[in-house]
Amino acid sequence: MGDASFSLIVAFTVFGILTLGGALGVILNRNLFRGTIWLMISLFGVAGHFVLLSAPFLAAVQVLVYIGAIAILFTFAVMLTRSLTQITDRFTRLWWNLGGAIVLFVVLVGAVIWPVWGGFTPGDDILFANVMSTTDLGIALVDRGSDLRQGFVLPFEVASLLLTAAMIGAIVIAREADDEEKGKRG
Amino acid sequence: MGILEYLSANLPAIAPEIGLTILAMVILLVDSYRPDAKSNIGYLAAIVMALLAITPFIPGWSPAMGESSLKWGGMIRHDMLASIFKVMILFAGSITSLMAVKDSAVGQKGEFYLIITISTLGASLLAASADIVMLFVALETVSIPLYILAGFSHSDAGSAESGLKYFLFGSFASAILLYGLSLLFGFTGETQLTAIAASLTSSESILGTNILPALAALTLVIVGFGFKISAAPFHFWTPDVYEGAPTPVTAFISVASKAASFAVLMRFFIGVFPDAVQLDGQSVQAFWTGLITVMAVVSMTLGNVLALRQENMKRMLAYSSIAQAGYALVGVAALQSVDQAVMTSAISSVAFYMFMYTFSNLLVFAGVILFSEAAGTEKISEYAGMQRRSPWLAVTMTIGLLSLAGIPPAAGFFGKFFLFQAAVQANLAGLAIIGVLNSIVALYYYLLVIKIMWVDPGKDEDQAIKIPAPLAWTFGITTIVVLLLGVVPAPIIGWARDGAAAVAQAVTIGLP
Numbered sequence: 001m002g003d004a005s006f007s008l009i010v011a012f013t014v015f016g017i018l019t020l021g022g023a024l025g026v027i028l029n030r031n032l033f034r035g036t037i038w039l040m041i042s043l044f045g046v047a048g049h050f051v052l053l054s055a056p057f058l059a060a061v062q063v064l065v066y067i068g069a070i071a072i073l074f075t076f077a078v079m080l081t082r083s084l085t086q087i088t089d090r091f092t093r094l095w096w097n098l099g100g101a102i103v104l105f106v107v108l109v110g111a112v113i114w115p116v117w118g119g120f121t122p123g124d125d126i127l128f129a130n131v132m133s134t135t136d137l138g139i140a141l142v143d144r145g146s147d148l149r150q151g152f153v154l155p156f157e158v159a160s161l162l163l164t165a166a167m168i169g170a171i172v173i174a175r176e177a178d179d180e181e182k183g184k185r186g
Numbered sequence: 187m188g189i190l191e192y193l194s195a196n197l198p199a200i201a202p203e204i205g206l207t208i209l210a211m212v213i214l215l216v217d218s219y220r221p222d223a224k225s226n227i228g229y230l231a232a233i234v235m236a237l238l239a240i241t242p243f244i245p246g247w248s249p250a251m252g253e254s255s256l257k258w259g260g261m262i263r264h265d266m267l268a269s270i271f272k273v274m275i276l277f278a279g280s281i282t283s284l285m286a287v288k289d290s291a292v293g294q295k296g297e298f299y300l301i302i303t304i305s306t307l308g309a310s311l312l313a314a315s316a317d318i319v320m321l322f323v324a325l326e327t328v329s330i331p332l333y334i335l336a337g338f339s340h341s342d343a344g345s346a347e348s349g350l351k352y353f354l355f356g357s358f359a360s361a362i363l364l365y366g367l368s369l370l371f372g373f374t375g376e377t378q379l380t381a382i383a384a385s386l387t388s389s390e391s392i393l394g395t396n397i398l399p400a401l402a403a404l405t406l407v408i409v410g411f412g413f414k415i416s417a418a419p420f421h422f423w424t425p426d427v428y429e430g431a432p433t434p435v436t437a438f439i440s441v442a443s444k445a446a447s448f449a450v451l452m453r454f455f456i457g458v459f460p461d462a463v464q465l466d467g468q469s470v471q472a473f474w475t476g477l478i479t480v481m482a483v484v485s486m487t488l489g490n491v492l493a494l495r496q497e498n499m500k501r502m503l504a505y506s507s508i509a510q511a512g513y514a515l516v517g518v519a520a521l522q523s524v525d526q527a528v529m530t531s532a533i534s535s536v537a538f539y540m541f542m543y544t545f546s547n548l549l550v551f552a553g554v555i556l557f558s559e560a561a562g563t564e565k566i567s568e569y570a571g572m573q574r575r576s577p578w579l580a581v582t583m584t585i586g587l588l589s590l591a592g593i594p595p596a597a598g599f600f601g602k603f604f605l606f607q608a609a610v611q612a613n614l615a616g617l618a619i620i621g622v623l624n625s626i627v628a629l630y631y632y633l634l635v636i637k638i639m640w641v642d643p644g645k646d647e648d649q650a651i652k653i654p655a656p657l658a659w660t661f662g663i664t665t666i667v668v669l670l671l672g673v674v675p676a677p678i679i680g681w682a683r684d685g686a687a688a689v690a691q692a693v694t695i696g697l698p
Contacts, residue, residue, distance in 0.1 A: 151259035154200070155323040158311060161207060162327040165304035168214075169334030172297045173349075 012052060014107075018045030032078045040071045041104070198247035199257040199264035199314070202272050205238040206307040210300055217296030224294045228287035228656070231299040235280035235306065242269035254688040260378040262314040263453070266685030270537050270678075271313035271449040274544045278442040279306030281664065285552045286434035287656040290559060291339040293434075298338060302438065305331040309446035316457070317378045318367045321450055325363070325414070328443045329356050336431040336439070348430025355413060355423035363410020369403035370458065379457030380692075386463050397465040401473055404459060408477055411454075414447040416504075417511045418485040428504035433558060436500060437551035440507045445540040448514055452521065452533055456693045461524045475522035479617055482519055485512030486624040493631050499554055499564045502631060506590060507547070509628060514539050516621050517605045520612035526690050528611045533686035535604035538679050542589065542597035542671050549586035549664035552657055553579060560651040566635055571644020576651035580639045582661045589668045591632040592625050597671030604679060 022042025029035045043066045050059035197204070213227055220226075242248055249255070254265035262268070283299055292298045308327025315321040333356055337349020371377055373393055374385035386393055386400065393400050412420035428436045459470040489509030496502035517539060520532035556579060557572070558564055573580040589596030602625060606618040653661065671678060 152261070152319055154258040154261045154311075155317075155320045158203075158308070158320075158323050158327055161210070161304055161307065162323065162330060165210075165301050165327075165331045166334070168297055169301050169331060169338075172295065173334060173337055 008052065011048065015045045015048035015052065018042065018048065020045075033075070036071060036074045036078055039074065040067050043067050043071065196257045198241075198244075199262055199268075200311070201241040201244075201247055202238045202276060202310055203307050205234065205241065206303050206310070209234045209238075210303045210307070213296065213300045213303060217300070221296075224296055225287050225656075227296050227299050228283050228293060231283040231303060232280045232287075232656075235276050235283065235303070239273045239276040239280070242272055249688075251684060252688045252691065254692045256316055256378075260381070261317045261320040262311065263316045264314070265688050266681065267449070267533065267537060267689050268314035268685075270541065270682055270685055271445060272310045274445055274541045275306060275309045275313060275442050278309075278438060278445070278544050278548065279303065281548045281552075281660055282434050282438040282442075284656045285437065285548070285555055285660045286432075288559065288654045289432060289434050289555055291342060291345070291432040292335070295338070298335065301331040301335055305335070305438070306442060309442045312446040313449035315450050315453065316380070318371065318382075319377050321454070322360075322364060322367060325447075325450070326360060328446060329360065329414070332356075332435070332439055332443060335435040336427055338435065339432050342430075342432075344430035345432060346430075348427045351423055352427045352431070355427075359410050359413030359420070362406050362413075366403045366406030366410060369399065369406065373399060373403070379454060382458050383460060383463050386458075386465065391465075393465050395466050397468055397470065400459075400465055400470055404470065404474055405477070407454065408474065408481075411447060411451050412481060415444050415451065415511045415514075416508055417481050417515060418488040418508055419481075421485070421489070421508045424508055425501045425504040428507070429498055429500045429564075433500065433551060433555045436503075437548055437555075440503070440551070441540075441544040441547050444507070444511065445544055448518070448536055448540055452518060452536060453689070455518070456521060456529070456533075456689070460693050471522065475519050478515055479519040479614070482512050482515035482617065483620055485509065485515060486621060487512075490624050490627045490631075493628070496631070497566055499557075499566050499569070499635070502566060502635075503547075503550065503554070506628070506631070509624065510543055510547075510590070512624070513602060513605055513621060514543075516609050516614075516617055519617060520605075520608040520614060522614070523612040526687075528608065529690035529693070530683055530686045531604070531611055532608040533689055534679060534682035535601075535608040537682040537686065538604050538675070539601040541678055541682070542601040542668065545664045545667040545671070546586050546589035546596070546598060549661065549668060550583060550590065552660040552664065553583035553586065556651065556653060556657050560649075561646065566638060567642075568644070569635060569638050570642035571647040572639040572651075574647045575644070575649060576653065578653060578661070579651055582665050583639065584636050585665055585668055587632045587636055589672070591629050593629075595669060595672045597668045597675070599672060600675040600679070 019042050022038045022040075022045055025038030026035045026042060029038060043062060047059045047062035047067070050056070050062055209231065213231060216223065216227055216230070249265045249269060251266075254263055254267075256262070257264045279302055282302055286293045286298060286302075305328050308324050308329075308331070312321065312324035312328055315324050333349060333353040335349075336352045337346050339345035370382055374382045374391070376382045376385050385391060409420060413423070416424040428440070431439065455474055459474055461469055461471045463470050486509050489505045489507070489512060493502050493505035493509065496505060514536050517532050517536035520535070521529055523529060523532070554564065557569065560575075561568055572583075585596055589598035589601075592598040592602040594600075602621070606621050609615070609618040609621070
């Protein structure tokens with residue numbers, strides 16, 4: 001067993017534990033807020049698996065979109081509905097939690113950085129063999145093929161219109177009735 | 187191919203959509219710079235959308251006779267069938283904007299016209315979709331703005347309830363549809379409709395000896411579309427949403443999203459599961475036409491029987507629209523024939539039916555808006571004495587209701603005639619008979635409203651109802667179209683036949 005494959009097994013095990021442990025944390029935790037944190041850990045583990053599978057782009061998307069955006073949205077939603085979250089004992093055992101958080105952070109960062117840049121250097125052929133640049137990937141998404149016969153540029157553009165309409169509509173619905181309207185209703 | 191030739195070959199296929207995008211941006215600008223000009227935004231939207239309806243006729247832009255070519259990388263089709271559906275959808279958007287101007291719930295909000303424009307754009311693309319990615323994005327571009335519009339009225343709790351119900355049912359249906367589509371993509375690795383069919387029939391197809399997964403995917407897709415066209419047994423959302431949503435929105439939901447869904451439903455079925463797709467020695471076509479036949483019978487019967495007992499006009503029209511979806515499904519079921527001529531007459535009958543239904547239903551809903559604004563009620567019994575309050579309103583609503591019932595000289599007669607004719611040609615005479623019997627049941631509740639309007643004495647008979655200018659235009663345009671289609675249906679049905687023939691031909695010769 002060579003060094004590289006041993007490192008891979010270690011990395012796989014760490015990410016596997018993170019993924020499954022995080023998932024268990026989500027479903028076993030009665031506090032929605034903590035459940036969200038566990039979900040982030042689980043998603044982080046999945047991002048690590050993407051790295052191991054030579055898909056660093058997907059790993060980046062996983063971190064940016066799922067952990068960065070979606071998990072934060074979850075957090076907002078949970079905090080906005082505070083009554084449901086049993087969050088009363090949030091500030092007890094603060095130092096204990098802080099220590100745990102730091103350890104977790106170091107483990108998470110180390111677990112991603114070590115296999116990619118530190119623990120083993122498998123060279124480009126293993127990890128980055130089939131990697132497209134982000135630009136290439138974007139072009140391929142909207143316009144596959146050089147003869148312009150296949151591509152998703154039209155649905156891609158229509159989706160942007162859809163999002164615009166949805167956003168404007170959401171603002172209209174969520175906005176308080178302005179004074180003029182209130183006056184009309186008496 | 188250079189980029190310029192590419193664009194000149196592909197841009198005409200989305201000319202109305204480009205116009206609608208520009209319109210949406212103009213509305214946004216005008217709305218922010220001239221906050222006092224809401225009615226003018228409504229007129230602007232109505233006029234521009236009506237003008238865009240001529241883009242499919244501009245020489246050089248219109249699809250050639252018999253042509254059904256793929257554009258934009260196989261995303262959409264450029265053919266006459268798409269044109270006819272785009273014309274009715276653009277008119278639906280135009281007339282909805284026009285009738286909304288005087289509606290107290292939505293007319294004075296600039297965003298309403300913007301969202302209606304985007305929804306029209308989605309419907310217009312949906313009618314031309316040839317790829318499941320495009321299909322789904324277009325379907326959501328129709329639906330999500332409509333969820334918003336259904337809950338648009340701040341002052342009305344019923345509107346919020348309607349919006350939420352529509353959103354929950356609609357997103358549920360979208361998820362089911364998406365599940366079916368993703369299964370199809372998973373089995374074939376293709377997203378384009380005819381490419382899926384080709385992959386299913388190829389010798390390497392993993393479904394070659396196993397028909398069940400294909401049937402599961404097909405069923406999920408039918409369930410998803412069933413919600414969108416409000417066919418029974420997936421109609422539960424319809425009455426509540428129709429009743430609670432602001433009336434112009436109800437009118438738009440009942441015509442534009444339904445028409446576009448029917449167009450893409452036919453494209454999907456004959457594109458992915460034509461008779462040539464035989465899995466495990468069995469035709470998938472027999473399965474889906476069977477399901478559609480059952481849905482047609484259940485929708486017609488359930489819609490008509492439940493409509494008999496309604497006291498609220500909008501609820502009655504909701505059940506009526508379920509029944510109307512059932513009639514149109516008769517035409518879809520007639521696609522069971524493998525004969526190109528019969529397929530042509532089936533597709534064209536559905537196109538004609540949706541065309542006439544769009545104008546008839548908009549006509550009736552314009553009457554409901556005017557009466558609700560004047561009398562403050564949607565109860566059918568309150569329509570009593572309408573002919574003395576506004577003879578013109580009573581006359582036009584009578585024409586609209588007669589058209590929905592299928593009585594000549596209104597357009598509904600030929601609509602039903604072509605549908606049942608296609609069913610008989612496809613050896614579905616039993617289905618046609620059930621359709622005719624149902625039309626007789628439906629006659630009762632349409633004629634009941636007419637009788638109340640003309641005969642029953644009302645309590646506010648001395649208060650005349652004034653027809654404001656935008657609604658007068660609405661009544662004028664829709665009434666003329668409904669009567670013209672009823673007297674000389676030849677141009678529209680001929681156009682629909684040309685479009686349908688191209689599609690049917692592409693199906694029958696397109697596959698190995």
